[in-house]
Amino acid sequence: MRARWPGSLRSRLFLILLAGLLCGQALGFAIMLLERDQSARAVMLTTLQRDVAVAVALLDRLPGAERPRWLPLLDRPTYRYALGPGEPGTPTLPPRARMIADEIRAALEPRFPVRFDAVPDSPERLQGHVVLADGADLTIAVRPALRAVASWLPAALAVQLLVLAACVWLAVRLAVRPLTRFAEAADRLEPGRPAARFAEGGPDEVARAGKAFNALQARIARHLDERVRILAAISHDLQTPITRMRLRVETGAEGPDQDRLLADLAVIEALVREGIAYARSLHGEVEPPVRLDLRAFVESLVFDYQDGGRDVTITALPDVTLATRPQALRRILTNLIDNALRYAGRAEIAVEASEGRIALSVRDRGPGIPEDKLEAVRLPFVRLEESRSRDTGGTGLGLAIADQLAAALGGRLALRNRDGGGLAATVTLG
Template sequence: MNLNLRWPRSLASRLSLILLVGLVLTQALSFGVQYYERYESAKNTMLGNLETDVSTSIAILDRLPAAERAGWLQQLERRNYRYLLDEGTPGSPMSDTPIAVTSIKEAIGKDYPMTVSDLPGPQKHFQVHLKLADGSPVTIDVRPAMVPLSPWLPIVLLGQLALIIACAWLAVRIAVRPLTRLSKAVDTLDPNTHAVLLDEKGPIEVAHAAKAFNSMQARIAAYLKERMQLLAAISHDLQTPITRMKLRAEFMDDSSEKDKLWNDLGEMEHLVREGVAYARSIHGATEESCRIDLDSFLDSLVFDYQDMGKDVSLSGRSDAVIETRPHALRRVLVNLTDNALKFAGAAELRVEAVNGCLSVKIMDRGPGIAEEELAQVMEPFYRVENSRNRSTGGTGLGLAIAQQLALAIGGSLTLSNREGGGLCAQLKLPL
């Protein structure tokens, strides 16, 4: 089975993994050192006790009458060794002398000659054979083993592991939380709404990043405000000469040149107004939000078009009251509806609630837009037609303004071609 181990992608996962592995390895190393020290201490204590216990036990058995020795064996038995009143089990000579054998020899080897045999088996097992003063055989049956771990030790280790995981999670959360806030602030950064300043408290690095982000927001807002003021000033200055030129054209004799000039001046005036409208849509409207009945709002919009003799219809019901900027919403719908009327002569509005949000579709049966140009037509001054005629090509700002205003009211605008021909502009609004 091929396991592809990959380095985690998120910073929180990487920090958690590094901290957890480091702490677990440190804990394992600490436990290993403590266990080794415990082993050495227990071994030294056991060997010291073994010498004293064996010498005492053999002395007791040697002084007891032969008939009473069997009754003492159970009292003299220990966890790792016991005493047998026979020749023991035949075994093979030992190749390596354990430390326990050395301790037994030092305890009783001078007074009681003895031999040692190794017994086969999965566990270390040997026997020490000797004879008492009356010639009776005695065998010390030894099964070396470490002192077993306490039953509560695994619970303590699991508790320590849980504490390590909790500390690692807390440390990662504290370290990553400011980055998460900064990431959310960047994702929600919208020049069309009032800037939401980050909290500049906390560690030095976090406070510095928050201050830098807040300064960036202020610079962006100042730049957009300056651009809008610049376009507004240009529009104001251009309207005066355009008006003078229109007045002068009025006194000209009727001719084809007069009509061309009048049309050019009208296009210039329209372009200036659309440019200012686009600048305001980017900067964000100052209109206050209010609650409106969406169905009544759409009915009013459609009735206005029908009163002007336009082929505009409405289908579907939302039964929703939403918080929005009504003038901005109306401008979005008017731009999209005018676009449908311009290229198809008719427009159909359809409203419905889809996946927790409201959807308003403006559909037509016009020529549609090539798939590769659906995203480009949202850009300012981009036109599908190459014509400079305002009645066909327009200024290229209508869809751009609609998209900016849709974002300003918290919605989104997407374009798609309809089956059977035509275009569908879908405006999604939050409930």
């Protein structure tokens, strides 16, 4: 089964850099151990050569009766001396034993001929047999020791590896963090919505990317602003000829044709008014925010509908005060309530406040919206002909205006179909 790479760039860079540094660390540690082993071996063999030469010469000059008392004084951790022929062994020597045998032979011969054999054991042992001047047998038993490793070395190595991993993680985090912030800024970038400028500090590459992103953001804003101004200008300029046409039709001959022309002009006027309102909604920030008693504001709006004989009720309304732009908020709720009344004949308003956020919901029991169209209906001039006929009125700009104004207030409009039928349009502020 093939190993899968982590999904994030940060994890991939961390693994690659950490693996490379660990390999380099392991190689350096191996080189250090090899050099240390060679140096220690050279020192050990030189000491062994001198020590064996002195010890054998001393034992050779001592009387036979005195030698047993001196043997313990001449013993070393890795080799010792014994009188007698020693243990049975084999003449074939391993490479390491041959190197030690050559050093001992160089120290004793030609004065003391030496014969070597290996004792089958684990770990390996080497015996050197010497005949002293009086004919006594002397055995040099060598037990090569493993490399001595300091007890603190594993702990030091573990700390070193932890520091290395921490430095790699910090370096990767510092390198990837600007890219993460750049991606977050790109996610927040939506045409027609206010967006903060990307910080242009940091390394040169990040600063250049930030400047390019801010320039792109400004170009998009200018392009949209130009389109909105064109829409507003056209909609405004159309009002004068439409008014003239209405006056001419009204002063003309009465009859069915006049009624049809007046109805068409009314549709055109509504479309022009909605176009102007949509253009203004993209600049909702021009209205200054004020402190608003939300309970009194919503009750006043609902009472206006009820006074006009419309079925609008309140199901939940806590006492909340917030800073917002009242005209923009009124237009949002008016559009949502009008939609609910147009397609369901009844609207319910519910306000919820929790953790500093306020949610205003307008609910109905109308035909709802297909799930795959919930996002599309917030675009301008998008209508759902299969469920909402043009005969019921509307220009396809109501939800688009509400969405733009909600964004201008720093909130968001969400649409969802209710269980049992109907639509819930919720504006979340804060």
